[in-house]
Amino acid sequence: MYQPKKYKKDNPDFLFKFIQQHPFATFILNGEKLLATHIPVLTKGNATNFVLYSHIAKHNEQSKYLKDDKEALLIFQGPHAYVSSSWYKEKDISTWDYSAVHVNVKLKIQSREELEESLEALVTRFEEPQENPLYYQDIPRKMIDDHLGLITGFWCEVKDIKGIAKLHQGYDKEDIDSITTHLEKQHTILNSALSENIKKEHTCK
Template sequence: MYQPKHYKKDDIQFAHQLIKENPFGEFVLMGDHLLATHIPILIDSFSTKFRLYSHIANHNPQYEYLKEGTEALLIFKGADAYISSSWYREKDISTWDYSAVHINCKIKLQTEKELRESLKNLVHHFEKKQDSPLEYDEIPNHIIESHISQITGFWCEPQSVKGIGKWHQKSDKKDIENIIGKLQKDACPHTSLIKNLKDEHGL
C-alpha cells in the first residue's frame, strides 16, 4: 500500500472500524497468477487476538491454493469520492478522497465444526439488522448440509496491517466546507446498484 505520511493510518482501531463498516472485501492469493475473490470477511470477536475469518466455494480457482500457512492479502475499502478542483477557492489539481486497509495474513484452515460456527456468526452478523431475521439454524437442514460440503472456511492471521485515510488533511477550513457541501448533494450511494439491478433484469 502506498501511504503518504500525512494519510497513514496503521493503528488497529482504525482497521477494526473500517472493516466493521465495510466487511465485503477482496481476498487475494497467488496461484499460477494473482487470484482475487470478493467475499464478506469478518473479525473474529471471540478470539483474544486479532484474526479474521471467511470461506470460499470449493469450485473457486483459489481453492487449489488455499493451504495452511499460505500468505494472502485482504483489502477493505471505505467510502470514496472524486473531489473536483472546481470546489476549491483557487485552481488546483482534482483528486480522490478515500480510505482503505490492507492486511497481509497467513491462512489457517478451519475444521468443519469451526466452519459451522463461523457461518452461524456470519449470518447472525447481517441478519440481526433485518426486520424479520432468518438465523442460520432456521435454514432447512438438507440445505445446510449440501452447502457445507461445497465450501471451505479459513482463519486469516494478520502479519501486517496498513491503513490510509486520505481526507484533504492539508486543505483549509473553507475548502473543506465546500467539499462537504458538494458531497452532500450527491445521490444515495445505492442508486447505481439499484440501476444495475433494474438494467440486468429489464425492470
C-alpha cells in the same frame, strides 16, 4: 500500500473498527497468476489481538490454492469519490478521496465444526438488523449439509496491517465545506458517506 504520512492510519482501534464497518473485502492470493475474490470477512478477538475468517466456494479458482500457511492479502475499502479542482477557492489539482485497510495474512483451513460456527456468526451478524431475520439454525439441516460440502472456510492470521484515509487533510475550512457540500449534492450513498468521513476527520483535529 502507499501511505503518505498525513494520510496514514495505524491506530489499532481505527483499523479494527474499519474492518468491522466494511466487511466486504477483496481476497487476493497467488496461484498460477494473481487471483481475487470478493467476500465477507469477519473478525474474532479485539483490536489488539484478532484473527479474520471467511469462506469461498470450492468451484472458485482460488480454492485449489488454499492451504495452511499460504500468504494472502485482504483489502477493505471505505467510501470514495472524485474531488474536482473546481470545488476549491483557488486553482488546484483534482484528486480522489478514499479510505482503505490492507491486511497481509497467513491462512489456516477450518475444520467442518469451525466452518459451521463461522457461518452461524456470519448469518447472525447480517440477519440481526433485518425486519424478519432468518438465522442459521432456522435453515433446514439438509440444506446446510448440502451447502457445507461446497465451500471451504479458513482463518486469516494477521501478519501485517496498514490503513489510509485520504480526506483532504491540510485544507482549510472553506475548501472542506465546499468539498463536502458538492459531494452531498451528488446524492449518492458513497459520496454522502465520504462527506461524513471528511467532516469527522476535520472535526477531530
